[in-house]
Amino acid sequence: MKGISFNTWAYSCFPSWLPAYPLEEVIRRLSEKGYDAIEIGCASPHAWPDYVSAQRRKDILKLLKESRLDVAAMLPAPGGGPGINPSSPSKEEREFTVKHYKDVIRLASDWECPTVIWVAGWAVYGTTQTDAWNYSLEGLADCARYANTLGVTMVVEPTPSDSNLIETADDALLLSKQSGESNVKVMFDTHHALYRNEVPSDYVYRMKDKLHHIHISDNDRLPPGHGVGNFDAVLKALKDIDYPGYLSMEVGFHTRKADPDWYAQASIDFLRQKLKELNWN
Numbered sequence: 289m290k291g292i293s294f295n296t297w298a299y300s301c302f303p304s305w306l307p308a309y310p311l312e313e314v315i316r317r318l319s320e321k322g323y324d325a326i327e328i329g330c331a332s333p334h335a336w337p338d339y340v341s342a343q344r345r346k347d348i349l350k351l352l353k354e355s356r357l358d359v360a361a362m363l364p365a366p367g368g369g370p371g372i373n374p375s376s377p378s379k380e381e382r383e384f385t386v387k388h389y390k391d392v393i394r395l396a397s398d399w400e401c402p403t404v405i406w407v408a409g410w411a412v413y414g415t416t417q418t419d420a421w422n423y424s425l426e427g428l429a430d431c432a433r434y435a436n437t438l439g440v441t442m443v444v445e446p447t448p449s450d451s452n453l454i455e456t457a458d459d460a461l462l463l464s465k466q467s468g469e470s471n472v473k474v475m476f477d478t479h480h481a482l483y484r485n486e487v488p489s490d491y492v493y494r495m496k497d498k499l500h501h502i503h504i505s506d507n508d509r510l511p512p513g514h515g516v517g518n519f520d521a522v523l524k525a526l527k528d529i530d531y532p533g534y535l536s537m538e539v540g541f542h543t544r545k546a547d548p549d550w551y552a553q554a555s556i557d558f559l560r561q562k563l564k565e566l567n568w569n
Contacts, residue, residue: 289526289568291324292559293360293534295503297541298548302331302365306544311335312351319355321552322560326357327536328401330392331365337391345398352399359401360534361443361501364392366407366450374427375409375420375453382423385409389431397438403501403533404435405475406444408463410451420453425466432469443475443501449483456484457494464498473500477538478517482507488517492525499531503538504555511539511554519562527568535559 299307299314309317311334318326328335340348352359366372374385389404396404406428411420432442444464448455454463460474474495481488492499504522506515513519526535540551563569 289531290360290534291358292556293325293327293536294318294323294552294555295327295329295363295536295538295541296334297329297331298539298546298551300329300331300334300541302329302541303367304541304544307546307548308333309548311348315348315351315355315357317549318552319357321556323357323552323556325360325534325536326352327360327363327534327538328399329363329365330395335362335395336365337388337395340395345395349399359396359399360536361403361405362392362396362399362401363405364389364407366409372407373409373412375411375415375424377412377415377419382427386427386430389427390434393431393435393438393440396440402439403441403443405501406431406442406472407447408444408451408454411453417453421463424453425463428463428472429467429469432467432472436469436471441471441473441500442469443473445475445477445503446480447477448480457491461495461498474498475501475503477503477505478512478519478522479503479505479507479509479538482515482517487521489521489525492522492529492531496529499529499533501533502526502531502535504535504559505537505539509539509542511537511551511558513558514554519558523562523566523568527566
């Protein structure tokens with residue numbers, strides 16, 4: 289296990305507009321809390337690729353190194369005005385999505401980030417599940433080939449609480465396999481497993497060798513240990529399979545009323561204690 293990471297959604301304008309902090313400020317705060325890494329959501333004001341100049345990319349990388357923070361993963365922002373839906377019935381939207389993903393992959397490479405998350409999209413009314421699946425698969429394979437040239441791994445995430453295409457561990461594994469690309473792996477978010485009333489630790493054993501990344505969140509995007517999730521079992525399962533990635537918190541971004549510093553602190557305090565109990569560090 290590489291360490292503990294925190295996703296920047298809670299500090300950004302996505303999907304709620306407030307609260308919002310510059311990326312440099314978020315890096316400083318997470319470093320002070322003792323995080324090993326940061327997972328960067330690719331929305332304004334943090335990392336929409338078109339808004340991040342070549343010089344700012346260098347400046348951010350320098351700050352990350354000074355702050356001793358790795359970039360665990362990059363996560364494009366689905367939905368909203370531009371869409372970013374690889375399963376869209378609109379050819380123009382699909383093409384824009386692939387271009388945007390490649391821009392994110394390039395930004396990930398610039399920040400020495402090894403992983404980009406593939407949000408497979410959602411089937412729009414009038415589009416069959418088969419067509420939506422195939423659109424997403426085509427875009428994933430295209431992006432994965434580009435990512436491979438930069439040493440970046442793509443991970444497919446089941447997102448049932450937000451979408452209607454990749455809903456289960458098996459869905460993610462199948463899309464990954466069908467891509468035919470060796471740098472396509474899988475991940476899951478404990479929040480989505482809990483949404484389906486499934487056991488998150490079962491996902492760990494099901495994905496096993498293909499599990500490259502994980503989002504940790506209790507129900508309702510609470511910090512782990514503050515809801516109904518059994519994180520003792522999740523962490524034990526991850527240790528059992530010798531999980532090689534980050535424990536990346538994706539919490540606290542569901543409401544503008546959230547205090548991101550509390551979510552960040554409560555998450556790392558809980559995980560540090562549980563990892564100590566497991567003698568896993």
